[in-house]
Amino acid sequence: MDNQHFITKHKKWQHITDEERYYIQFALKEGKNINQIAIALGRSYNAVKNEIKKGTVLLYKGKVKRYKAVEGKKQYLENRKNSVPNYQCLEKARFLEFVVDKVRNDRWSLDACVGYALSSGLFKRKEIVCTKTLYNYVDLGLLPIKNIDLPEKTSRKKKSTTVRKNKRVLGNSIEERPKDIEERNEFGHWEIDTVVGTKDESEPSVLTIVERQTRMSLWFKIKAHTSEAVTEALNKLVQSFADKAALVFKTITGDNGSEFAQIADLEGKGLQIYFTHPYSSWEKGTNECHNKMLRRFIPKGKAISDYSADDILFFSDIINNLPRKILNYQTPEQLFEQQLDLIYAV
Numbered sequence: 001m002d003n004q005h006f007i008t009k010h011k012k013w014q015h016i017t018d019e020e021r022y023y024i025q026f027a028l029k030e031g032k033n034i035n036q037i038a039i040a041l042g043r044s045y046n047a048v049k050n051e052i053k054k055g056t057v058l059l060y061k062g063k064v065k066r067y068k069a070v071e072g073k074k075q076y077l078e079n080r081k082n083s084v085p086n087y088q089c090l091e092k093a094r095f096l097e098f099v100v101d102k103v104r105n106d107r108w109s110l111d112a113c114v115g116y117a118l119s120s121g122l123f124k125r126k127e128i129v130c131t132k133t134l135y136n137y138v139d140l141g142l143l144p145i146k147n148i149d150l151p152e153k154t155s156r157k158k159k160s161t162t163v164r165k166n167k168r169v170l171g172n173s174i175e176e177r178p179k180d181i182e183e184r185n186e187f188g189h190w191e192i193d194t195v196v197g198t199k200d201e202s203e204p205s206v207l208t209i210v211e212r213q214t215r216m217s218l219w220f221k222i223k224a225h226t227s228e229a230v231t232e233a234l235n236k237l238v239q240s241f242a243d244k245a246a247l248v249f250k251t252i253t254g255d256n257g258s259e260f261a262q263i264a265d266l267e268g269k270g271l272q273i274y275f276t277h278p279y280s281s282w283e284k285g286t287n288e289c290h291n292k293m294l295r296r297f298i299p300k301g302k303a304i305s306d307y308s309a310d311d312i313l314f315f316s317d318i319i320n321n322l323p324r325k326i327l328n329y330q331t332p333e334q335l336f337e338q339q340l341d342l343i344y345a346v
Contacts, residue, residue, distance in 0.1 A: 020043070021073060023037070023041065024051060025067055028067050055075060107293075109150065112324065115323055116329050171263075172272065174253060188247060189212045189213070191287035192252050197298065204225075205224070207230060208287060211332075215324060217320060220233050226259060227262045231266070246271065247343045251272045251273070255280075256276070294315065294319075297315045317333075320332045
């Protein structure tokens, strides 16, 4: 014990070595206190104190307490077993299988899987992991799905805040729209847009219209990306509700695209049409969000003519039956049907 000080420099948080454990054992036998041992080892007082506590055993039928290097190493290895990340993958395998199935086959988001599992009572809280943990599992490769399988994770962009002057005037500006519509407290306020496959206006496109309160999205294949085709399809939709149309369609907000040049002609009988500012897609953000959902099925550049009208309706059925966090994990179709029941009960 002539060497009173270790010359090895210890990195912060470096674990105590076997050599240091034996030094502690012999130093205590020689009567050195914790502070002296800590100085000699170049360790903190608490590090040495905790090591002594872990490695102290009872000898001679419990009459004597003594630190043993071997016991200290044993406790160290035992504690290390619990220091690895706890991914809970095995004990929550049934829920993770449910998530993988919904993401792959039904195009659900990870949060929709968590919310629906809890709100429906399909799983107990202790049987699932949270949304953030699911995203971590995907990033770490612990699930057989990748970021590219998730609906929007790889395509989210920061929202622009630039508002440009409205150069084309097709009708009432969104500035004239009643402000209480922003609160989404009333049913019957819609946003409209079109989704194209190719740049050829004579090719078919998809007319998308979304109800702001329930997030119910109606998608229709139309024969061309023209104002005549859009107006014809929209007029047909409104008339399908017959005498209840004024209660179902109170306002419709579109952009200043040439395909909406004639929809202001449909105003009347309680229906008002409004137009956003140019290059201000966030002013009808609900519809834009649903257009991105449509892109899960029809990638950009893919011709709409490759899909039948029934295909488009099928895609909308999938999205309308997707539980939404913003709707307390109810589906848009559930809420929309509830509103129609109230209207037709009058």
